[in-house]
Amino acid sequence: MGPSQYVVVGAGLAGAATAWSLARQDHEVTVVERAQPAAHDGSSHGSARIFRYAYPEAFYTRLVVQARQRWDELERLSRTELITRTGSLDFGVTRNPRTLAGVLEAEGVEHELLDLAEARSRWPQIAVDSETLWHPAAGVIDSETAVRAMLDQATAHGARLLTDWELTRTTRTRNGFRLTAADGAEVDAEKVVVAAGGWLPHLLADLELPSGFLSGLPPLQVSQEQAYHFPYRDDTAEWPTFIHKSPAIQAYSLPGGRDAGFRGQKLAEYNAGPKMSSAAHQTGTIDPANRARLVDYVTRFLPGLVPEPYAETTCLFTNTPTEDFVVDGVDGVTVVSACSGHGAKFAPLVGDIAADVATGSAAAPDRFRVGAGAREEVTGRAR
Secondary structure: OEEEEEEEEOHHHHHHHHHHHHOOOOOOOOOOOOOOOOOOOOOOOOOOOEEEOOOOOOHHHHHHHHHHHHHHHOOOOOOOOEEEEEEEEOOOOOOOHHHHHHHHHHHHOOOEEEEEEHHHHHOOOOOOOOEEEOOOOOOOEHHHHHHHHHHHHHHOOOOOOOOOEEEEEEEEEEEEEEEEEOOOOOOEEEEEEOOOHHHHHHHHHHOOHHHHHHHOOOOOOOEEEEEEEEEOOOOOOOOOOOEEOOOOOOEEOOOOOOOOOOOOOEEEEOOOOOOOOOHHOOOOOHHHHHHHHHHHHHHHHHEEEEOOOEEEEEEEEEOOOOOOOOOOOOOOOEEEEEEOOOOOOHHHHHHHHHHHHHOOOOOOHHHOOOOOOOOOOOOOOOO
């Protein structure tokens, strides 16, 4: 197999987006994926991820506005709806809906700030416990379909996709890199982009990166999150996505779509799963105590759902301490870790940023660059 200018490791949302961006710029691109695109044991599987604009600071809200333009383009090119508009609610005293509303106001994003009584009247299936932010342009991303749409665009521009290709060794050569798979297959590259999600931490040591770069990387902690699908009491009710944050719990929910047989709401407690150093250590098992906690949550806060989950799953977050992403490179390697539980909505924009870093045409935003996580966090966590 001939060499590529760029090899992208990982065919989840970030990797597929990066491959699309590089290929459309007429670069030679090969994508290597350890299993299949949007693999079931990764971070990008399934049909339900939240697309929202509400953040406590303008930086991320502005990026969502930019990302939506890329999503619109991808939907046009693929002739596929990738984001189903549902609107979104933010409530809970520590979610601080009023602050979120101020950011949306400043950025020109349509929204309403509702008192508790009005919010409960409009969404009786959700027992909000504070004033509530509503922004109607939010929705649900079909993650797996989006991955395939971006890969289709990449391959249409000449990219190669190698599946069931588990990277086991990366060796520097005179002209770049040689990547070796578990079965001995090899591919050469001038430059490498590693967008391997929860597998990134254990791949880093093999890349012969400068010690200064490695020490500047924020700690990457993988967590195995747990999500549950609860049936709707009334199939005709319109359900938004929501984030509820209180001192007792931080929960998020969204219509489960295809993952839930279109008959239930997906619900999870944010970043509450077991922590591990790499996705290689995931078990795919549900903690009964977490399940019981979410059943109790439905009983207390979601009268529109039957408090008995009919399906459950696990997925991976790759977290940084500030919940900022990592997109930066050195010596021909670009590292992309765009997750911390909120990265899906930015995928096509992150792909453009990663492609710029890999080609040297532009740097990533400062807070995504290596070393940024070591600076004192002034405004709080990203989410």
